[in-house]
Amino acid sequence: MSRILVTGGAGFIGSNFVRFILDRYPDYRIVNLDKLTYAGNLENLSGLEKNPHHSFIQGDICDADLVGRILEKGADVIVNFAAETHVDRSILQSADFVRTNVLGTLNLLEQARKYKVARLLQVSTDEVYGSLGPSGAFTELSPIAPNSPYAASKASADLLVRSYCKTHGFPGIITRCSNNYGPYQFPEKLIPLLISNAMAGLPLPIYGDGLNVRDWIYVRDHCAALDAVLHRGRDGEVYNVGAKQEIPNIQVARRILESLGKDENLITYVEDRPGHDRRYAIDSTKMESQLGWHAEILFEAGLRATVEWYRSNSSWMEHVRNGEYLTYYDRMYGQRQRTLAER
Ligand code: NAD
Ligand code: DAU
Numbered sequence: 001m002s003r004i005l006v007t008g009g010a011g012f013i014g015s016n017f018v019r020f021i022l023d024r025y026p027d028y029r030i031v032n033l034d035k036l037t038y039a040g041n042l043e044n045l046s047g048l049e050k051n052p053h054h055s056f057i058q059g060d061i062c063d064a065d066l067v068g069r070i071l072e073k074g075a076d077v078i079v080n081f082a083a084e085t086h087v088d089r090s091i092l093q094s095a096d097f098v099r100t101n102v103l104g105t106l107n108l109l110e111q112a113r114k115y116k117v118a119r120l121l122q123v124s125t126d127e128v129y130g131s132l133g134p135s136g137a138f139t140e141l142s143p144i145a146p147n148s149p150y151a152a153s154k155a156s157a158d159l160l161v162r163s164y165c166k167t168h169g170f171p172g173i174i175t176r177c178s179n180n181y182g183p184y185q186f187p188e189k190l191i192p193l194l195i196s197n198a199m200a201g202l203p204l205p206i207y208g209d210g211l212n213v214r215d216w217i218y219v220r221d222h223c224a225a226l227d228a229v230l231h232r233g234r235d236g237e238v239y240n241v242g243a244k245q246e247i248p249n250i251q252v253a254r255r256i257l258e259s260l261g262k263d264e265n266l267i268t269y270v271e272d273r274p275g276h277d278r279r280y281a282i283d284s285t286k287m288e289s290q291l292g293w294h295a296e297i298l299f300e301a302g303l304r305a306t307v308e309w310y311r312s313n314s315s316w317m318e319h320v321r322n323g324e325y326l327t328y329y330d331r332m333y334g335q336r337q338r339t340l341a342e343r
Contacts, residue, residue: 003029004115005075007061007108008082010034012185013123015044019287020223022053031070032056035100039085042328043316044184061104064111071115077230079119080108083154086188087127090150091274098320101153102160105248109164121230122161122174126150126215126242129176131277138176139283140238146254147275158238165236173233175226177241178282181302182219183309189250190214191303193338194256195198195310196317198266208272210250213279217243218302221295230295242282243295255300259307 004021008014009032018030034040036058048054059066061082082104084090095226105122112120129138130145144159146152164170181191194204227242233239287293297305306343310317319325 003031003074003076004028005031005033005070005078006035007078007080008040009042010036010042010044010056011081011085012039012044012182012189013180013222014081015041015184016182016219017081017223018054018265020047020220020227022048022051023214024227028053030054031075032210033059033061033067033070034082035060037084038326039186041184041186041320043319043325044074046199046328060100060208062099062107064107066113067107068114070071071111071117071320075115075120078117079123079226079230080105080120081123082149083123086230087148088148088273090148090153093155094149097149097153098156101150102156105157105162109160109170111168113164113168116334117171119171119173119230119235120161121226121233122157122172123172123187123226124153124158124176125154126176126178126280126282127277128155129280132279132281134156134279137242137283138240140176140286141238142153152177152322156185162236171235173229173235174238175229175241176238176282177222177225178215178243178280180219180222181215182306183313184316185219187317190217190252191256191306192310192317194253195260195307196259196321198256199310199314199317200263201262203268204253205268205270206249206264207270208276210253210269211248212276213246213248214252215281216245216247216252216299216302217241217295218297218299218305221297224296225287225293228287228291232291239287239291240282240284241293242284243297243299244284245295245299246279246281247299252303253260255303256307259304272340296322
């Protein structure tokens with residue numbers, strides 16, 4: 001278990017996970033494979049450049065040769081975060097979602113089989129279950145009913161992992177987590193977008209009536225859940241991960257404005273997202289009873305810490321907003337600069 005291939009580790013959850021693991025298991029070695037799409041940001045990994053237990057490779061999980069070469073050198077397990085992740089983008093342009101999320105996962109499965117990796121942890125989402133009415137929560141036995149192209153691509157990947165477990169006896173595990181928030185989240189997602197806009201005195205766009213509900217989990221709690229599954233989970237199983245912190249979007253906006261001392265007039269209702277899932281809620285009983293994990297951070301405390309992080313890391317946000325983060329690799333590793341279009 002001590003040599004981990006993390007894919008998508010320059011993104012939001014992946015980079016938090018890399019830090020979490022290096023902190024908790026100082027003797028582990030992580031190879032971090034990330035394509036550095038617009039969502040990949042090496043500033044999320046700042047401070048790790050010289051860490052001998054972490055090495056970064058810019059590359060695509062769809063690249064069979066590259067993934068094979070990495071595994072040939074030795075990796076006990078793969079934790080797959082790499083994905084196109086933004087629902088709104090998947091509505092406008094779905095092809096990249098199928099390519100990375102479905103074909104990329106298929107390639108990892110194939111290479112993992114070939115090089116006899118001991119475990120592949122597929123980091124999936126509660127969105128594969130679709131939308132809930134006003135009551136109830138998703139369990140691992142809820143039907144798969146994705147509503148967006150993003151969710152459909154993640155569900156397809158989950159089904160491929162499942163099929164490899166059943167057909168080939170492959171050591172795969174799937175986790176399905178609810179909405180994460182915390183440091184290093186790209187500001188296209190609700191919470192960092194609202195914090196960033198509120199700090200700049202810009203309007204806070206709220207889709208539809210603002211009453212869609214998400215079940216928020218602080219990213220560190222998700223990382224701890226993945227750690228538990230990686231070390232104590234059972235092959236072929238699915239584990240739901242959530243923190244039981246259901247909040248309508250409009251309340252999220254109000255709390256952010258309140259914590260920044262900004263006026264509610266900044267809230268601006270905008271056109272709804274097509275196919276907008278009304279409510280998510282996760283039942284994590286299986287994680288709690290079988291793996292002894294439970295979420296520790298309540299939304300109020302997590303949001304306070306998150307707002308504080310964005311406040312005291314304003315240069316991170318500035319670099320994302322002005323595109324400077326795209327040249328961090330070149331500045332750190334001395335290579336030629338790539339333009340946004342080349343990415
Ligand atoms: P993110 O968009 O912040 O990061 C995704 C990372 O994957 C980026 O660094 C990107 O460069 C990389 N990537 C994209 N395509 C790639 C490819 N073809 N090859 C290699 N790397 C590639 O995403 P996130 O929010 O950190 O989500 C990580 C994973 O967790 C995803 O699989 C997502 O579906 C899942 N998930 C996210 C949430 C959430 O609330 N953010 C909740 C549950 C599950
Ligand atoms: O549930 C897990 C999923 O959570 C992950 O699998 C996805 O990768 C992640 O993007 C997230 O999906 P959502 O669509 O729930 O997250 P998003 O931050 O895009 O939106 C959260 C809610 O806020 C949703 O109801 C839409 C709404 N919203 C979003 C944006 C960007 C707004 O009202 N205004 C906005 O500007």
